[in-house]
Amino acid sequence: MSSAKPDLLKVAMPKGRIYKQASKLFRAAGLPIPADFDDTRKLVIELPEVGMEFIMAKPVDVPTYVEYGVADIGVVGKDVLMEEDKDVYELLDLGIAKCRMSVIGLPDWKPTIHPRVATKYPNVASQYFREQGQQVEVIKLNGSIELAPLIGLADRIVDMVETGQTLRENGLVEMKEIFGITSRLIANRVSYRMKNEAIQGLCDRLQSAIAAKV
Ligand SMILES: Nc1ncnc2c1ncn2[C@@H]1O[C@H](COP(=O)(O)OP(=O)(O)OP(=O)(O)O)[C@@H](O)[C@H]1O
Numbered sequence: 001m002s003s004a005k006p007d008l009l010k011v012a013m014p015k016g017r018i019y020k021q022a023s024k025l026f027r028a029a030g031l032p033i034p035a036d037f038d039d040t041r042k043l044v045i046e047l048p049e050v051g052m053e054f055i056m057a058k059p060v061d062v063p064t065y066v067e068y069g070v071a072d073i074g075v076v077g078k079d080v081l082m083e084e085d086k087d088v089y090e091l092l093d094l095g096i097a098k099c100r101m102s103v104i105g106l107p108d109w110k111p112t113i114h115p116r117v118a119t120k121y122p123n124v125a126s127q128y129f130r131e132q133g134q135q136v137e138v139i140k141l142n143g144s145i146e147l148a149p150l151i152g153l154a155d156r157i158v159d160m161v162e163t164g165q166t167l168r169e170n171g172l173v174e175m176k177e178i179f180g181i182t183s184r185l186i187a188n189r190v191s192y193r194m195k196n197e198a199i200q201g202l203c204d205r206l207q208s209a210i211a212a213k214v
Pocket residue numbers: 014015016017018058059060076077078079080097098099160161162163181182183
């Protein structure tokens with residue numbers, strides 16, 4: 001008898017806020033994935049009983065693992081996909097981790113000669129202002145973006161809004177929504193062909209679970 005391991009579907013899962021919602025959706029699709037995987041320090045978790053191996057990744061790195069094929073599929077926010085522009089298939093809108101990408105500023109914002117925009121998403125912000133015909137200096141930050149207009153680093157920011165609580169608590173206003181965000185299922189182009197049955201099967205199950213909730 002062969003001792004070769006079965007070919008598991010490798011899934012890059014984002015640690016953090018998406019994981020809980022994504023694992024809940026996978027469970028609703030009949031795949032019993034624990035809700036607390038991301039509470040452990042283990043980064044690669046095999047679940048042969050569902051034919052999958054989970055790679056617990058930093059959210060922004062998910063498309064990189066999938067593009068290089070070390071993960072066959074992955075779960076990632078549309079914000080990251082727009083910013084990273086990786087060569088992957090976007091298969092399914094999972095409808096989870098819903099929020100929006102917006103331009104944000106102080107209520108008394110006025111145009112300045114050298115406008116500065118702070119963001120975690122420099123490509124998204126540059127493209128947006130280019131399309132608006134506005135010249136701005138984009139400053140990359142890695143978190144707590146709302147600080148920038150409060151302490152004078154930038155006059156506006158491009159960042160995500162969900163409940164609006166962060167804006168309210170810091171006296172900021174949403175000036176313009178750029179696009180809506182939900183998490184997506186993405187696939188490596190070669191894996192999509194070579195493991196089509198497994199990937200398509202998972203898509204079908206997830207799609208039924210998404211539809212059942214509506
Ligand atoms: N306030 C929010 N509401 C809903 N979804 C959000 C919100 N903030 C982020 N998201 C979604 O969740 C994804 C992951 O966000 P999360 O904060 O877990 O990761 P991160 O910003 O990379 O964090 P860290 O740097 O702490 O690892 C984002 O890419 C986005 O799609």
